[in-house]
Amino acid sequence: GMFIGSYDIMRKAALRIRKAALDLEVSRVMVGECGHAWRVAYSFWNTLTGVGAGATDEYALKLQNQLDSRYPQPQHIIEYTHDLIQRGKLKFDKSENDDRNVTFHDSCNVARATNMGGIPNGQFILPREVIKAVCNNYVDMERSTIKESTFCCGGGGGLLTDDLMEIRIKGAMPRMQALKEVEKTDGVNTLVAICAICKSQFSKVLPKFDFDPYMIVSAHQLVSEAIIMEKPQTDDSVTQEAEEVTE
Structure with missing residues (x-):
């Protein structure tokens, strides 16, 4: 709804999410790598839906009681992954990303209208810490072009259409x-960008500036490439280990 500037549609979409959360009896509502979605969730879901304290209608109060207060409500997937990393729950082989020299684009909606982690500037800190946890080669762009001073990708504000490609390239x-x-x-x-519009925009405009269009990725693509997936133990392997200990 925010994408097209309609409060009514934004509320309608948010209430669908509330209904799904109530129907599924979830304890957390998480938002993926999408700038508009996170801005709406962070700034408006509390009064729109009751995800976070704010709304006072019957269903909002029911949802507030249902959700687990130990976690941010709503929670960005970067916050979720960052927490798992901090608690040592994930293992990575950073060398899997050694073919990459990585930088990060701060997306407008995330950078200027939200927070992460409940700490000052968390929306800048957490994504970078997640990226650095899964790759060895990271560098920021010029300080005056990132974080609170970030540049727009050029495709937001309803510009993400091929009919406006000239404007998108200039932006x-x-x-x-x-x-x-x-x-x-x-x-x-x-x-790396954690906004779907930024990623879609960059995939089209990067070649116009002599870049590889496939150099734009999500943060969790890097996570997925570096994560070590340990083989789950089967009953046979547990029995074998027990026998070895006994011997």
């Missing part, structure tokens, strides 16, 4: 110039 130019600098100085070949 992306400041970010592309900053990216070109770290490509020259640090060999950056991977650009």
Whole structure:
């Protein structure tokens, strides 16, 4: 709803999420790597739906009682993954991403209208800490072009259509110039964003600035490439281990 500037549609979509949460009896409501979704969830879901204290209708109060207060409500998937990393619940082989020299684009909605982790500037800190936990080669772009001073990807605000490609290319130019600098100085070949619009926009405009269109990835793509998936124990393996201990 926010994407097209309609409060009514935004509320209608949010109430669908509330209904699903109530029907499924979930303890957490989590938001993926989407800038508009996280901005709406972080800023409006409390009064729109009762995900977080705020709304006072019967179903909002029911949901507030149902959700687990030990976790942020709602919770961004970056917060979820960051928490697991901090508690040592995930294991990574960072060398799986050694072919990548990585930088991060702060998406507008996340950077300017939300927070993560309940700490000042958490929306800047947590994504970078997740990325650094799964890759060895990370560098930020020029400080004046990131975090609270970030540039727009050039495809937000309803511009994400091929009919407006010329405007999209011009809008992306400041970010592309900053990216070109770290490509020259640090060999950056991977650009991470946690916003679907940014990723879609960059995949189209990167070639216009002589970049590989496939260099744009999500943070959790890097996580998935580095994560070590341990083989679950079967009954046979448990029995074998017990016999070895006995011997």
